[in-house]
Amino acid sequence: MANEQQRPAQLLDGQGDFGIREVMMPDLESTFRVFAAHLRTVSSGWTYPLHSHPLFEINLLLEGRQLIRVNGQDYQQQPGDLLIFRPEDLHESRNDGGSDMTYYCIHFDTDERELRELLCRGSRRHFSSDSLLARNARPSLNRLMEFAGADDTPGNGEYKRLQIKMNTLSAMFGLFAALTEGFAHPQEIRSGDLRSSRIAEEIAAFLERSVERTAEQSGFALDEGELKETVASAITGLGYSPSACTRMFQEIYGISPRRYLSRLKLKKAKLLLMQPELSIEQISCRLGYADIAHFSRQFKRWTGESPGKFRARVHI
Known part of the structure; x- marks a missing residue:
């Protein structure tokens, strides 16, 4: 939930007969959480047991083939495909190919009420690599993976770590924008x-x-x-x-x-x-x-x- 107050354009008096036209941007109050984001390569035969959690989750397959079961329904994931889980979705996964598999996973939560509604609307979980949502989200996910691999050890400098953190925050807001655009064209609502x-x-x-x-x-x-x-x-x-x-x-x-x-x-x-x-x-x-x-x-x-x-x- 973000508290926003859109202020109308105002004509502010200046010196003499001149004025300044000013447009105020909305005030924003918003919080979000990112948890246990990881880039992982696993061998053939790897599995992850059935579980759930109170966070949203995005799973991006980079290489190989993955089978994920969500609430009893199977999804075959190819490279570039996204799976988006809602809070408390029961899900499990396995490497469904004959070689190594690489995926990126990020858990998050947000108090943006409208975004939560978009993410929870409908039953769709799987988005192929050529879908609007996957195409829009991929640049931000690529940035997040890039920053995850950056060296932010203590000896690397305080400002370097701060830069990585700020870039990560920027990428997260870009991801939220991409998700909003991708979900803003829902199918017919009952x-x-x-x-x-x-x-x-x-x-x-x-x-x-x-x-x-x-x-x-x-x-x-x-x-x-x-x-x-x-x-x-x-x-x-x-x-x-x-x-x-x-x-x-x-x-x-x-x-x-x-x-x-x-x-x-x-x-x-x-x-x-x-x-x-x-x-x-x-x-x-x-x-x-x-x-x-x-x-x-x-x-x-x-x-x-x-x-x-x-x-x-x-x-x-």
Whole structure:
């Protein structure tokens, strides 16, 4: 989810009778995660067991032949073909040729609501090398593989490592743009899908407004009871049972409403910590915690590091 505010063009007064025409770009707040990206060559007979995970995954075959089973359906992957898995897809794979096989795999997650919906829409998993999506995504994937092989060891210099990181981030945003373009021309959507999309969008919008409103009023905490109550309020009045609403939300965004709300609130905590003028005590109070210790424990449980360590890492 990215918060955007498109500002109209303005005519700003200058000295004398002259003016400057200024067009403001949208404000953006967006986070994403990249995990366990790897380039791997395996021998004939190699297999990877059945598993699932809460992240999106892209698998690009470079050499050889791969058979991947996703949710019980087999896909034969040729060089250049992409397979895109949604969160919690059950999948397993094997080298289906008689020689070595090379593939690139990247796991990622994003809070961009519209992108999540595009990635989760429909049942298509396999994209051949000549498809629009595979062609558009390949340059960014090539860049990611190039940067993955770059030498970023400590002795190589701080700025070299920073350059590799920034180039990797640039390639990831390029990949997201390519995925958006590739999925922006969906096949005919069933009326049931339209209904699910509408219900999921209403729930997501309610949760987003709730986070912004309660943060401004200094009144939310990341406890399970509060999460459950807020999700229940989001579902009330939509005309469907809580289980049906949860199922539709999961189908559209690949995540439950409660987990989506948790991520929104954690994101708000991180954004506040990136404002150096606010003390951690002030942030703790704004987020509805009785004391810093409670906030610190909760933040560390979610991120693996304390608020102070997070702040020191993102500020020079």
